[in-house]
Amino acid sequence: MSELGLRFTLSLIQIAVVVAIVIVTVLILTLAERKVLGWMQDRMGPMEVGPYGILQPFADAIKLFFKEDIVPAGANKFLFTAAPLLALIPAFIGFAVIPWGPDWTVEFNGIVIKPFVISDINIGILYILAFASLGAYGIILGGWASNSKYSLLGGLRSAAQVISYELNVGLAIIGVIILAGSLSLVKITNAQSGWFWHWYLFALPAPQVFAFVVYVISAVAETNRVPFDLPEAESELVAGFFTEYSGLRFAFFYLAEYANMILVSCIAAAMFLGGWNAPYPGTIFDLLGLPSLAWIENTMWFAAKTYFFLFLFFWLRATLPRLRYDQLMRFGWKVMLPIALANIVITSIAVYLFPNA
Amino acid sequence: MEQLVFGYFAGVIAVAAVLVVALRNPVYSVLSLLVMFFHVAGLYITLHAEFLAAVQIIVYAGAILVLYLFVLMLLNIKQDDRYHRQWRTAAALCLPLFLELLVLFAGADPEAIDPLAAAPMNSGEDNTRAIGLTLFSTYLFPFEVASLILLVAMIGAIVLAKRGIGGQGA
Numbered sequence: 001m002s003e004l005g006l007r008f009t010l011s012l013i014q015i016a017v018v019v020a021i022v023i024v025t026v027l028i029l030t031l032a033e034r035k036v037l038g039w040m041q042d043r044m045g046p047m048e049v050g051p052y053g054i055l056q057p058f059a060d061a062i063k064l065f066f067k068e069d070i071v072p073a074g075a076n077k078f079l080f081t082a083a084p085l086l087a088l089i090p091a092f093i094g095f096a097v098i099p100w101g102p103d104w105t106v107e108f109n110g111i112v113i114k115p116f117v118i119s120d121i122n123i124g125i126l127y128i129l130a131f132a133s134l135g136a137y138g139i140i141l142g143g144w145a146s147n148s149k150y151s152l153l154g155g156l157r158s159a160a161q162v163i164s165y166e167l168n169v170g171l172a173i174i175g176v177i178i179l180a181g182s183l184s185l186v187k188i189t190n191a192q193s194g195w196f197w198h199w200y201l202f203a204l205p206a207p208q209v210f211a212f213v214v215y216v217i218s219a220v221a222e223t224n225r226v227p228f229d230l231p232e233a234e235s236e237l238v239a240g241f242f243t244e245y246s247g248l249r250f251a252f253f254y255l256a257e258y259a260n261m262i263l264v265s266c267i268a269a270a271m272f273l274g275g276w277n278a279p280y281p282g283t284i285f286d287l288l289g290l291p292s293l294a295w296i297e298n299t300m301w302f303a304a305k306t307y308f309f310l311f312l313f314f315w316l317r318a319t320l321p322r323l324r325y326d327q328l329m330r331f332g333w334k335v336m337l338p339i340a341l342a343n344i345v346i347t348s349i350a351v352y353l354f355p356n357a
Numbered sequence: 358m359e360q361l362v363f364g365y366f367a368g369v370i371a372v373a374a375v376l377v378v379a380l381r382n383p384v385y386s387v388l389s390l391l392v393m394f395f396h397v398a399g400l401y402i403t404l405h406a407e408f409l410a411a412v413q414i415i416v417y418a419g420a421i422l423v424l425y426l427f428v429l430m431l432l433n434i435k436q437d438d439r440y441h442r443q444w445r446t447a448a449a450l451c452l453p454l455f456l457e458l459l460v461l462f463a464g465a466d467p468e469a470i471d472p473l474a475a476a477p478m479n480s481g482e483d484n485t486r487a488i489g490l491t492l493f494s495t496y497l498f499p500f501e502v503a504s505l506i507l508l509v510a511m512i513g514a515i516v517l518a519k520r521g522i523g524g525q526g527a
Contacts, residue, residue, distance in 0.1 A: 076384075079384070121407065122407065122484075122485070123407045123408055123411050123485065126408070126411035126412070126415070127411055129411070129415055129419075130411045130414035130415045130418075130419065131414075133414070133415055133418065133419025133420065133423075134414070134418060134419060136419070136423050137391070137423070137426075140423065140426055140427070140430070141384075141426075143430075144384065144426075144430050152430060155430070156427065156430060156431070159423055159424075159426065159427045160427070162423075163420055163423055163424070166419070166420075170415075183408075183485060
């Protein structure tokens with residue numbers, strides 16, 4: 001096999017593994033969300049399918065797969081079909097630059113690959129932001145193509161909301177980029193090794209606590225989750241932009257929403273909480289004399305941090321009521337944006353005054 | 358190979374740009390503009406300007422074009438194709454520009470206009486750093502002027518919007 005072919009095959013294997021992990025996580029999340037919500041509301045959650053309800057995600061998938069696929073009368077058929085794909089692809093494509101584990105290189109038949117990141121490009125975080133900003137197209141076009149006023153209003157709300165909060169996400173992570181001096185997620189994560197006070201959430205000279213809070217709130221808003229789920233406010237808009245969708249196309253929107261949640265959680269873990277680094281220097285496997293197994297510990301730390309954020313999403317959903325639309329916009333532009341800008345100024349001054357801290 | 362990639366990007370950019378003005382449905386026009394922005398970003402990547410490519414997508418495709426779509430949806434598209442009767446004006450505008458292009462290309466050194474002959478910039482992190490350094494040293498004054506103009510436009514838009522509301526209320 002030629003070198004190009006081999007490289008291509010290895011990349012395809014990596015992509016398949018990452019996509020499989022993301023889809024399995026989505027399956028787990030759909031069950032976990034209902035279980036967590038159930039416990040928080042003193043209920044059991046789904047209990048019927050399988051022991052303790054653990055097969056519920058598969059039942060849901062089968063149901064969605066066999067549902068009738070309805071295209072409403074007067075809908076724009078091309079865009080109605082394209083919109084779910086436009087929502088799904090940007091949600092998955094960002095995982096290409098997430099470092100899941102240690103920055104190792106493996107040589108295979110003369111080809112050097114990094115097993116825990118599909119592509120270590122030097123503008124990693126900008127790449128994710130670029131594709132995340134395209135997710136809005138799926139929502140807006142889906143809302144417009146449905147030929148329904150509920151869908152259209154949901155799509156319009158979503159457009160304004162995603163643009164407003166995307167700005168805050170971008171500005172919140174600039175502080176971390178200034179500290180790390182790099183846009184590559186691999187380098188940003190590597191720079192946070194050692195004790196947990198090297199994580200950029202706590203790191204001197206400029207702990208990114210405020211940026212972290214702004215990022216988490218804006219990420220919840222950008223993924224259209226409670227308390228910012230205005231685009232799909234069921235009391236006003238039935239189901240918002242996907243009111244008219246059914247069957248597999250609805251499943252695509254559903255998958256995109258959960259994949260986006262996982263993506264923003266991974267970014268939060270990698271940029272603010274040290275990514276795959278353990279809160280102590282090195283790993284326990286290293287101390288036991290098994291350095292080749294250290295990646296298990298590192299990936300587990302990454303998974304734990306990511307799942308902490310995903311739990312936060314459920315927790316917020318069980319706790320907070322939905323904001324009103326004007327409150328949402330005022331909060332984004334008049335509270336979050338000034339905090340994010342002030343954080344950039346303070347971080348820049350701190351890094352200028354203490355370049356070696 | 359490089360010629361092939363460049364040919365693909367350039368061809369799609371040209372076709373999509375024509376479609377933006379030729380299609381009857383404004384939503385399809387916006388979508389062809391989206392396709393065009395993507396291929397322009399692809400062209401930047403072939404020139405090792407990854408930072409520029411990412412910014413192209415974030416700013417143009419992610420923010421400006423979403424606003425275009427936003428405005429389009431508030432209009433009643435089905436009855437509103439009066440903007441497609443302007444090909445005479447468009448032709449009158451495009452002809453001098455095209456002639457100017459011909460004159461420029463005819464007078465130029467053929468080596469100088471070959472996009473692939475241009476020396477590629479340093480790949481790697483240096484690209485982002487190089488843009489930053491150039492922008493904040495050599496081109497600092499134009500950069501500041503551009504930000505000032507944008508700020509003026511922003512304040513102007515806010516003033517106009519506020520006045521409209523006040524006039525209706527009074």
